[in-house]
Amino acid sequence: MAPSQTFVALGSGFASASAWAAMAWGLAFFAAIYVLLCGGNWLLTRHLLPALRIGRRIDPEPLRDGQIRYELLLSALSILIFGIGTILPWAFLQLGWARLASDPGPVQVAVEMLALLVWNDIHFYANHRLLHTRWLRRFHVQHHRSLVTTPFSTYSFHPLEAILLGNVILLPMLLHDFSFAALLSLPVMSLLLNNLGHSNYDFAPAAGHDHWLSASRRHHLHHTRYHGNYGFLFNFMDGWFGTRLPEEPPPTTAGTAPE
Incomplete structure (x- = not known):
C-alpha cells in the first residue's frame, strides 16, 4: 500500500473508532x-553533539534540584x-463539521504541512502573549520555573496552558x-521544533539571530528576560508586534524570576 493510502486508511480507522x-x-x-x-x-x-564538538550549550548554569522530575x-x-483532547477532532469528524481528504497527493500534503506549521506559529504567539498577561501569568509561571530549559521542559505546562496550546488543530479542521x-x-513538527527552542543548545552559533536554527537562542532570551520573544520557530510575529528581543550575549539565569 502506498504511504498516502496508508494514511488515508489510518484516518478512516480513526474517524470510525469509538470515543474511548x-x-x-x-x-x-x-x-x-x-x-x-x-x-x-x-x-x-x-x-552526541558535545562529543562531536558541534554547537555549544547556551546556559552553563546547573538545573535546579528536582527539575527533571518536575518537568x-x-x-x-x-x-x-492532549490524549483526552483527541476526542474533539474525532467529534468534529463524527458530527460532520470536518472531513478528511480522501485522495491527497504528495504536493497537497506538503502544502498543508507548511500551512499548519505557519498557523502553529501564529496560534502559539497569540496564546503565549495571552499567558503573559496579568490575568493568566500565574498559570504560565509553572513553565517558567525551568529557568535553564531542557528538552523535557517542552510539555511542562499548567493544565490550562496545555488546553490552550492543544487546541491548535481545531480551527484549521473547520476551514x-x-x-x-x-x-x-502538526504535533510531531510542533514538539520537534519546540524541542529546538527548549534544548538550551546553540546548534549553529554562526547563524543569524532570525535564522530558524537560532530559535534556541531566542527562546533562551525569553526564559531569562520573561517579556519578549513570544514566537515559536519563526520570528515574524515578534517583528510585527514589536516584541522581538535584540540579540545579545547569552545571559545566565541565576536569580532570574518572572515579573
Missing part, C-alpha cells in the same frame, strides 16, 4: 512522540490532556479538509 479508542490512540501517540523526540534531543544535545510530572499531565498525514504531522 480515539482517546486511547491519542494518549499513546502523544506519549510516544514525547519519549522519542524529547529523549532523543536530550541524548543529542547532552552527549516529567507536568509533561505526563499535559500528555493526558479545510486536511489529509490525515498533515494533521498527524
Whole structure:
C-alpha cells in the first residue's frame, strides 16, 4: 500500500473508532512522540553533539534540584490532556463539521504541512502573549520555573496552558479538509521544533539571530528576560508586534524570576 493510502486508511480507522479508542490512540501517540523526540534531543544535545564538538550549550548554569522530575510530572499531565483532547477532532469528524481528504497527493500534503506549521506559529504567539498577561501569568509561571530549559521542559505546562496550546488543530479542521498525514504531522513538527527552542543548545552559533536554527537562542532570551520573544520557530510575529528581543550575549539565569 502506498504511504498516502496508508494514511488515508489510518484516518478512516480513526474517524470510525469509538470515543474511548480515539482517546486511547491519542494518549499513546502523544506519549510516544514525547519519549522519542524529547529523549532523543536530550541524548543529542547532552552527549552526541558535545562529543562531536558541534554547537555549544547556551546556559552553563546547573538545573535546579528536582527539575527533571518536575518537568516529567507536568509533561505526563499535559500528555493526558492532549490524549483526552483527541476526542474533539474525532467529534468534529463524527458530527460532520470536518472531513478528511480522501485522495491527497504528495504536493497537497506538503502544502498543508507548511500551512499548519505557519498557523502553529501564529496560534502559539497569540496564546503565549495571552499567558503573559496579568490575568493568566500565574498559570504560565509553572513553565517558567525551568529557568535553564531542557528538552523535557517542552510539555511542562499548567493544565490550562496545555488546553490552550492543544487546541491548535481545531480551527484549521473547520476551514479545510486536511489529509490525515498533515494533521498527524502538526504535533510531531510542533514538539520537534519546540524541542529546538527548549534544548538550551546553540546548534549553529554562526547563524543569524532570525535564522530558524537560532530559535534556541531566542527562546533562551525569553526564559531569562520573561517579556519578549513570544514566537515559536519563526520570528515574524515578534517583528510585527514589536516584541522581538535584540540579540545579545547569552545571559545566565541565576536569580532570574518572572515579573
